[in-house]
């Protein structure tokens with residue numbers, strides 16, 4: 001499902017020069033596999049997720065998702081690929097404030113196939129326990145509820161791979177468990193591969209495969225040059 005080889009990511013530094021953040025010789029995720037990614041702050045976990053989602057371009061190397069070589073695509077091509085194959089759950093949810101819960105979920109569909117399926121949108125909201133909040137705007141929902149809408153939106157386009165960047169970091173502990181269950185169970189039921197960044201060993205403990213970025217990245221967080 002995901003195959004990374006000899007991936008290098010450098011950033012231009014604000015003060016000039018370049019910073020090499022990632023040098024990943026090899027990293028793979030199988031179809032429907034669930035992986036927790038842990039590692040030191042500033043190590044490059046979010047950068048790796050952004051590269052896999054095609055939100056950033058690699059400096060060199062190969063990233064294949066679902067047999068598509070992302071590094072050969074233009075920015076527009078990567079946007080189209082992301083819409084069709086990737087779901088992304090952010091730490092800060094990224095819901096559109098002017099749209100209701102159901103409209104936010106439908107947006108997840110327009111990004112993908114372009115076809116809106118209102119019945120599936122409502123079914124997804126029902127699955128995340130928010131059918132009765134379909135017409136509420138994000139600010140009228142609790143933080144845990146907002147994250148559940150964001151999960152429904154990420155699943156709306158029927159992705160092959162769900163990327164989740166600390167999805168429970170801003171959610172209270174009681175909601176965190178239900179948010180986590182929802183992501184893990186939804187991916188299992190729909191055979192979606194899952195890569196979740198977390199700082200919590202409790203969250204990572206829910207996964208049968210845990211990867212430390214330090215073990216796959218040759219550039220240590222504190223020595224990025």
Ligand SMILES: Nc1ncnc2c1ncn2[C@@H]1O[C@H](COP(=O)(O)OP(=O)(O)OP(=O)(O)O)[C@@H](O)[C@H]1O
Pocket residue numbers: 011012013014019021039040041042043044045046047048224
């Ligand atoms: N657009 C950018 N331009 C320059 N440097 C960047 C950019 N984005 C990230 N970096 C640098 O890349 C490194 C990795 O950042 P990243 O956000 O991927 O780390 P992380 O492992 O997700 O950290 P955390 O666990 O604290 O969220 C940091 O040193 C950061 O300053």
